[in-house]
Amino acid sequence: MSEHAPPTQESEASTGKSTPTQVTDGSTAIVRALENAGVEHAFGVQGGAIMPVYDALWDSEITHITMAHEQGASHAADAYGVVSGTPGVCLATSGPGATNLVTGIADASMDSDAMIALTGQVPSHMVGSDAFQETDTTGVTAPITKHNYFASDSDTVGKTVGEAFALSETGRPGPTLVDLPKDVSFGETDRDPGEPTPPPGSTPTPAADSAAVDAAVAAIERAERPLCLFGGGVIKAEACEAARTFIHEYDIPAVTTMPGIGTVPEDDELCLSWAGMHGTGYANMAITHTDCLIAVGTRFDDRLTGGIETFAPEAEVIHIDIDPAEISKNIHADYPLIGDAATVLEQVHDAIETPPATREWVEQCSAWKDDYPMDYQTPEDEPLRPEFVVEAFDEATGDDTIVTTGVGQHQMWASQYWTYKEPRTWVSSHGLGTMGYGLPAAIGARFAADDSQDVICFDGDGSFLMTMQELSVAVRENLDITVAILNNEYIGMVRQWQDAFFEGRHMASEYNWMPEFDKMAEAFGAKGWRVDDYDEVADAIEGALEYDGPSVIDFHIDPRANVYPMVPSGGANGKFALTEEQL
Template sequence: MANNTAAGKKATDESSTQPVTTGAEAVVAALDTVGVEHIFGVQGGAIMPVYDALYDADIQHITMGHEQGASHAADAYGVVSGEPGVCLATSGPGATNLVTGLADANMDSDPMVALTGQVSTALLGNDAFQEADTTGITMPVTKTNYLQSDPDTVGATVGEAFALAREGRPGPTLVDLPKDVTNSQTTETPSEPELPDSFDVPDAADGDDVAAAAAAFANAERPVILSGGGVIKGEAWDELRRVALEYGVPVVTTMPGIGSFPEDHPLAMEVAGMHGTGYANLALQLCDVMLAVGTRFDDRLTGGVETFAPDAEIIHVDIDPAEISKIIPADYPLVGDASTVLTQLFDAIPRAPDAAAWREQCQQWKDEYSMEYSIPDDALLKPQFVVEAMDELTPDDTIVTTGVGQHQMWAMQYWTYRHPRTWVSSHGLGTMGYGLPAAIGARVAAEDDRSVVCFDGDGSFLMSLQELAVAARENLDITVIVLNNAAVGMVRQWQDAFFEGRRMASEYQWVPQFDTIAEGFGAKGFRLETYDEVDETLQAAYDYDGPSVVDAHIDPEEDVYPMVPSGGDNAKFAMNQAQLDEL
């Protein structure tokens, strides 16, 4: 077999003027054709031919500590860059370790491409070493997947997978690569990727539907815009802001929509839902017309569907027709690209809604249900204070990644997000351990011109801290703040609220010293316990040129509020435990 590489050093078959290459090199050539610059993965036997083809390629490979970490890093890379992140894994356990990351990206509509090794085609179905039905396992959690069988088409398939991951409603795709396919020779060089003929990407919404929605919007007395993750996926934040500012309409965001509208603007009501602001939830619940863009109305946003926005006419804009009226019935369904449809609406709205009194009411709610918190003289370190202090010392375009739990909610509530693609978190799947590998992916995507801060909890951090080795090895400048309450805090909070305080398997009698562990991994470790240490410690961690970890020991009894009980009425939110007990 010829010693081929992806850098153009192709052997030539004596009987042909066409270059001879391998299926593996076709895979790498396809990635190069679509402009892939970075990939995340873990080596292994069945994927080894692809790694060999990467040896002389211009693509930078980041070797992760665990395949799940590779998938989360690729996911975050896609969130920050807007282009699909790419992850690699070998067959069997390598591929199955990607499943959580694929499911996470699928729930959040994040663009990602996974390439997995597979046993040779002759061994498929024989329970061969490290064989797994990768396409069968991942079919429910991918936008589409492929089991490749022909080295002549493997490059085109990878290109198609990349195109499908980013076009229309984004999502993860997967190509399973049997070892004989990647080792076999081929004369086919992949060209620019093409979408399948059956794949239709909606653009403009129906003109009559737009006109009807525009009239309803103009006639509203209590209008609100609900900005979802699709606004960011569709890069429609400028169009959304234009509608909001021109017509003076308050803007509420979903968690995936954070950053689509600047939270320091007077019209910003911030995030709604289970732990959203009280004023955002009231704005949604009491509006009479809701312009909802790029949201799937998940249960953490809506609470009880039967009580959600009971008097509102719903204008629902989404690129995926399957989301329209799936959960919340749409009075004005507008299927199309978010930026295109918002432009159509802007042009069709005949006048601004008469909403001065409504804007005043929204401001009163912001004053009445402020997110302020108290710090008694003898108080232990409040996590809200740590988040606000870090926000204060970092640039406005800093990227924040999180794991999942109480720390995620505090990072959502007490950091002011002004720009899109600055909030990177696990929303629909709620994957603990997401934060650190996501920070690695975000750091690589952002290169050196933006700061990356990861907020994690002690429970979430323990699930992926091996990726510190990657951050140290690659000398990635990220700051990790572990809000350490020696518990799986959100579980503990729910047990206190709904299980009569029976804290089963939610508290730790002992937790590691994360600052010491960081040093062992080659990162810089810091310990934070008092208010007097906050500014100096956070500044030192942020200034460190490389990965740093702040083990911040916070009040273990601090809870996340506001809170709406699962399935509850979002207008009936609790600002503290006493109010929650009354619901």
């Protein structure tokens, strides 16, 4: 239902509305399919070709959140799915509505996030005629969806939508899309789509081959420096408990990828935080020196590995993944274990008879923490440090606080200086690196989160500018979210690279034309603060967290602040730089 709460039982009785939606045409079948899937929220923007579906939503208990832009709808749906563990739903009309979803669909594809997009389309007989607002949506989105569908029949469209929903969360998650010609949505039918069912053959076998497990276990048992690498797939598979049990049972240190943040509490003595280009020095040292890498639910992307030939150079690699296409795609797997992360971890756990002796290795990893601490200086005569802001928010909020971000330096600081203890509390754009992700993601996260959870969005000035129109949605819905803009008047990560690799030529990276974001927030109807000094930080954070509604704090930070450690692109993880001079 657009922009208003679901109908109460009293209002249903007085208006004669039925729940669930009675199937009379294609559009009501579409909505019934979503209801049968347990969908509670959907994000979208109205338009001509999708209008029949929106009309059917009028009688549904599904709460529809009208976003300011279709890209915002796709990011909100993506984040909703990340936090809730169920596929997010977004809707858009044909043509520009559908193409505006593309960035968010690509983002979900790169990060293996379950999401379903429903797009309107011109009537079937007009497809291919360059009709008003016609785009080949299935053609455009084929490379960035797990599968997409062109609905061709009103009798089957509901089942198709249910199948797309189920497929998005089956096996390795990912986005799906159903393109809905207007005549199919309008066409008469009384067929109930039933429960959502994935297509035959799409459900993978959860357990790995037992002989392959035995071979991998033998490698673990003979290892002297074993290390677990937990990726985002561990969280998606609800395998965090199995992962935590495994490392503590056998006293094996663990690192995560950025999408895997929260798999293991970062204050756990065995956790070395996350590895890769801007990961901790101690995580990258552990990867460089391990002799047995137990990698679970990771695709070994270049931001994690650096140079392929220098990644974990001394290690035998055990790779656990639900998707066989990821095995040896980037990093050769000596022991591939194809299956569900939780199931396979339990298989490996139960098969180990002689645990590796890891005491000296654990001590070495602990020593690296002391050697390469994540510390920084805060001179009173210099501008505000971004790391200080992140840590101040962390101290002021609970362990279950959800953090969303845009992309850039602020994203790295938010991932480095916040101590994450639970899965599904870190929500960001990883593989695609989408600036503007943070604010709409915070909106989606807010609808998925418990009321007791805080939702904090760390954004950069340039990133916030890309989707700040969604602040109007947060105000309209009175959403309790806090946006912390780490404002350095640059596209900060670009500026950092220009200083390091382009002789300091700041071509198109200086953003000293930024608006006053605190005043802009107030113009939207949100609460705004501007912070320039250390002694203003605590009061602004307290005020924003106490405010019952959307708030924006414009932190003017040191424009010279850089993100370290840093592994140069294609470099060796163990040769990370701690200063620009070391690059």
